Amino acid sequence: MLAIGLTGQVGAGKSTALAWFGGRGAATLSADRIADRVWEREEILERARRLWGSNVVSNGRLDRAALARRAFASPDEQAKLCGLIHPPVRAEIERSLPANGIAVVEIPLLFESGLPWWCQGVIYVAAPLTRRGERNAGRGLDEAELSRREAFFSPDGDRKSKSDWVVVNDGSLEELHGKLECLWDELRLLDGLMAVGWQGSECEAKELEAAGQIARWSCSGGECRAFSLDRHIGRLSGKLAGLWSSKNFCMSCRARKALVFELSARTGQERE
Numbered sequence: 001m002l003a004i005g006l007t008g009q010v011g012a013g014k015s016t017a018l019a020w021f022g023g024r025g026a027a028t029l030s031a032d033r034i035a036d037r038v039w040e041r042e043e044i045l046e047r048a049r050r051l052w053g054s055n056v057v058s059n060g061r062l063d064r065a066a067l068a069r070r071a072f073a074s075p076d077e078q079a080k081l082c083g084l085i086h087p088p089v090r091a092e093i094e095r096s097l098p099a100n101g102i103a104v105v106e107i108p109l110l111f112e113s114g115l116p117w118w119c120q121g122v123i124y125v126a127a128p129l130t131r132r133g134e135r136n137a138g139r140g141l142d143e144a145e146l147s148r149r150e151a152f153f154s155p156d157g158d159r160k161s162k163s164d165w166v167v168v169n170d171g172s173l174e175e176l177h178g179k180l181e182c183l184w185d186e187l188r189l190l191d192g193l194m195a196v197g198w199q200g201s202e203c204e205a206k207e208l209e210a211a212g213q214i215a216r217w218s219c220s221g222g223e224c225r226a227f228s229l230d231r232h233i234g235r236l237s238g239k240l241a242g243l244w245s246s247k248n249f250c251m252s253c254r255a256r257k258a259l260v261f262e263l264s265a266r267t268g269q270e271r272e
């Protein structure tokens with residue numbers, strides 16, 4: 001399974017990209033839509049009433065606009081909102097991740113709430129503020145409201161530099177789909193390469209990470225695994241080529257073929 005986090009600027013086109021990946025066969029999950037279901041729980045509504053007053057619930061249902069006014073009024077209020085909603089959302093995402101295939105998970109506050117352990121790569125969707133203002137006006141998010149919510153996120157540049165792919169959605173939907181098509185090809189190749197697994201002790205994982213040889217790794221039951229060896233497929237291939245003979249690396253036939261193909265295409269050389 002290849003699990004990818006999808007994040008980006010408010011109203012930049014994350015959900016549009018998520019739906020496109022779904023159409024290509026990826027399993028898709030959205031933190032916002034999971035949050036909608038969490039808001040249907042009576043105990044959560046009761047805690048919201050206690051935090052922000054009874055006005056945020058109307059006829060037994062969440063009044064989204066009233067809550068947005070209260071919860072986005074200050075960093076403290078927004079932190080309360082995240083404290084209430086994020087733990088059940090995170091748990092539901094973990095329960096819903098498929099065992100196989102490519103999963104794309106849209107999480108607006110992906111970096112701010114701590115990159116989840118399962119996240120093997122990050123796609124960041126960006127678009128100019130004026131464009132986002134035009135596109136989101138119909139849902140009550142004008143430029144001022146977009147900027148107000150954006151202020152709760154880490155700086156744009158930080159989030160972009162921590163991401164593996166940045167999709168600039170500044171053109172038509174057709175242009176966006178073209179960019180996503182290229183990205184999807186990479187994800188499928190990476191999904192094959194994910195069979196390239198490294199396993200070892202936590203101490204070795206830390207050494208490899210310090211040497212820049214593995215970007216992300218996770219630990220369970222005392223055994224550590226690295227999935228994404230580097231940020232981009234080209235660099236990934238290069239690093240893997242260097243590490244090929246290392247006893248720590250094993251590779252399935254399919255992944256080996258994919259890597260030989262990738263390296264040949266890039267360098268014009270055949271590799272054994």
Ligand SMILES: CC(C)(COP(=O)(O)OP(=O)(O)OC[C@H]1O[C@@H](n2cnc3c(N)ncnc32)[C@H](O)[C@@H]1O)[C@@H](O)C(=O)NCCC(=O)NCCS
Binds near residue numbers: 071078110149
């Ligand atoms: C407060 C709510 C009811 C306002 O609903 P509204 O329909 O106005 O917005 P919607 O849910 O469509 O979200 C629009 C965008 O606002 C931004 N946003 C949502 N929640 C937050 C938050 N806690 N902090 C900062 N920005 C947020 C995101 O970019 C999101 O994509 C809603 O945003 C909500 O339930 N938020 C809590 C869930 C959450 O934190 N989602 C982000 C998951 S990481």
Ligand SMILES: Nc1ncnc2c1ncn2[C@@H]1O[C@H](COP(=O)(O)OP(=O)(O)OP(=O)(O)O)[C@@H](O)[C@H]1O
Binds near residue numbers: 172
């Ligand atoms: N390239 C595009 N051309 C025209 N409209 C677009 C384009 N991309 C997205 N949109 C429209 O912009 C609006 C916002 O897109 P979307 O809901 O995907 O953003 P989002 O990043 O998921 O927003 P949020 O931060 O609120 O979750 C939608 O109405 C969508 O149809």
